[in-house]
Amino acid sequence: MEKFKLVATTAMGLESIVADEVKALGFKTTSDNGKVYFEGDTAAIAKTNMWLRVADRVRIIVGEFHADTFDDLFEQTKAIRWEQFLSVDAAFPVAGKSVKSILYSVPDCQAIVKKAIVERLKIAYNRTGFLDETGPLYKLEVSILKDKVTLTIDSSGVGLHKRGYRVGQGDAPLKETMAAALVKLTRWNPDRPFIDPVCGSGTIAIEAAMIGQNIAPGTNRDFLSEQWPWMETSVWEQVREEVEDVAKRDLILDITGSDYDPELIRIAQGNAAQAGFTGLINWQVQDLRDLTLNGSNGVMVGNPPYGERLGELEDAEQLTQDLGQLMKKYPSWSVYMLSSLENFEEMYGKKATKKRKLFNGFIRTDLYQYWGKRK
Structure with a gap:
């Protein structure tokens, strides 16, 4: 089965706990600030979403590259085989963030990534005109840190802290x-x-x-x-x-x-x-x-x-x-x-x-x- 590069995101200071959780599920990890990286197939995506108690989300890393112009961002995003992930009718909103990067305008980066993916899918599916985006939802993110671009798809949906049991809360609830x-x-x-x-x-x-x-913390919820x-x-x-x-x-x-x-x-x-x-x-x-x-x-x-x-x-x-x-x-x-x-x-x-x-x-x-x- 195909393997994906995956990342479990977490609050700062909790990386070691999340890494231990991921290792306990049978995967090798590397960690960075607020992120625990690992590789796995579709079963790994399901298993980690279901079992990780301390992680915020599980994301699929679709592409990583350096870009310091909008043309770079467009062309390298377009070169990714998005059709492996997105169906022709996929709905794919693009969120974004940029830190210490030449491409600092987040709305522009989001728009360029969106346009590049649309162009790629039109070619892959032999379509002209607009894509209707009425199918399954894929939440994409373009994250740029020191000119390094990371493109991810969120596999969790609602954050993993939403277990489904909290029907009431006090003034300052703990996640x-x-x-x-x-x-x-x-x-x-x-x-x-x-x-x-x-x-x-x-x-x-x-x-x-x-x-x-x-x-399992994901027992009573969907992803x-x-x-x-x-x-x-x-x-x-x-x-x-x-x-x-x-x-x-x-x-x-x-x-x-x-x-x-x-x-x-x-x-x-x-x-x-x-x-x-x-x-x-x-x-x-x-x-x-x-x-x-x-x-x-x-x-x-x-x-x-x-x-x-x-x-x-x-x-x-x-x-x-x-x-x-x-x-x-x-x-x-x-x-x-x-x-x-x-x-x-x-x-x-x-x-x-x-x-x-x-x-x-x-x-x-x-x-x-x-x-x-x-x-």
Whole structure:
């Protein structure tokens, strides 16, 4: 089967986690800023879309070349065998971006790439006049970095963080991909208790449950490449069959999500039910200061309020202080908190075992890690 050059895109700082996920599926990788490259056939496209928990999208790299004039861009784009990917009736909008390049006008680059592909398809399919673009959708992107052009097709469609279970959310929801990354960074396993004490709409706890029961994150959603004629239906059927074969839906997990806001807990329960986890996760309306942790060697993961808005900084600092006091009672538990507070360790009352820089959207944060003394 034909092999494609593929790239899984991800938030900065999460490349190593995505690379590990891709390797676990059987592919060799190389990484760059926000990108993990690998090669594979149509089954690889289906499998990575279905299984990657932390990646944003899986793109097919159709062409790479240097261009410093619009003529270069046109001719080299036109030389690519687009008919291998696009049917005669394909709809193919072109998005674009340009960084530190001579060809800096993104709208012009998009228009030229579009025109070049149209010309190529007219020749390939022996057509004159307009192409009607009423068929399957292919989302193309022209990306130019330091005059190097990369042309890609998005195989995912809606971003991979859209698992299909979030029917409600709070004010500042954490992306599902970032929540999964936080759980993976703890190296938690289903034999240990797990809690998010500031769970909001429940994303971290739900992602932990999916990991614990080995449920593929793409189980309850569709992907854009499923519509493409050359992506065989049998490939998707086989991948979905394998997903069900390895799922451990009967595995009992000790996962708790708690929050002081009853409305957020109600939303979290609805999201969990949509994900198929009714009754699996223990949801509690609980103030952090009144929290009691059961069991030992547990893992606590949270994304507490950052205090970004005026007047909320003191509340965020107080919450961190309360958390530090609480966890003195549970030395065997490990704590992982994502925060933008520069004085987090001071407020917590203890220097972190390890810190990891991560970007939550456009907010620069640190994951503060306090490793417990295992019993």
